[in-house]
Amino acid sequence: MAGSSSTFVAVLTAAAVATVGFLAYQASASVPADLAAPRASASASTTKAPRDTRNPTALPAGSGTGARVVYSTADDRVWLVNADGRAEHTFQVTPGSVDPLPGTYAVTSRSGAVTGTDGTPIEHVVRFTGVKGVSIGFSAAVDGSTPAPDPAAKTGGIRASRADGNAVWKFATIGRRVVVIR
Template sequence: MAGSSSGIVAGLTTAALVTVGVLAYQASANVPAGLGRPHATASPAPGASKAPRDSRNPTALPAGSGTGERVVYSLDDDRVWLVGAGDKVQRTFEVTPSAVDPPPGTYAVTSRSNRVTGSDGVPVEHVVRFADVKGVVVGFSAAVDGSTAEPDPRLRTGGIRESRADGEAMWQFATIGEKVVVIR
């Protein structure tokens, strides 16, 4: 009996290890680029140098800003597009840029906080972080008081400010792993 009992235990242990191995492989295959690293890294986005704009409709999604569900952030236009399935724009809005810009490229949302104090000392909500530029964490946020003041150029801050309503929309849309494409 003792021999068959240890054989059963060994069989169950092997089955458990195989199951854990399969689950670990599946999980690693589904981790978006940039997650699990101490800092998000950029990779060149298609058309990252300067995405063409539709002069008749300046709020139109720029060509060359990627495909699929994503957040598109234009450094030159200080504008964000929340792009859903089928490349359909769900919302677009203006933002106040941070003092530190992330380089154009493709990132992933790495962390989120409901309410914190921003690097500029302002209480913020709906913080969606996606990049690290030389030690400055960059992300979208809304000031709790609704302000969108220009950042102090003497401070190295990474908060891209949006209105509270736009911050709520970003919070609902940009969960951990969501793609963020930064363009010129």
């Protein structure tokens, strides 16, 4: 009797796994295009959000709504934007050698302290996408350095000062939107 009940449990488990897999496939196939992962396009990669020329640190128009992190690859600047749409904090960053494509992402993982791909001890790592196997995210070097990236190495770390890295760490929790603009 014990053997037949374990077989029954195994069959039920297999059926449940198959059902969940089928439902996951159906859900992913029916995601509206505007919620799917950002796709590269010629216009998206060349579009630059309008800037206030009198105030270059002002939050760019067209960078989304609500609470979010806005990152400009053209200006090497980050804005932490609250739910009311006001920038709470803005700062310069030093990007890695690999830039994310313009689009909307979400924070997917965080690490308190790791070693960067360049061998530098880093803290407050907030990852939000990847490009061809390179993880892209914000971080701060423990020694406070923000060296220019080695163009020969594929790095996705967007380095901030320790104070700014701490601000990102507190603000950009798992699931927080990250809007990348040119």
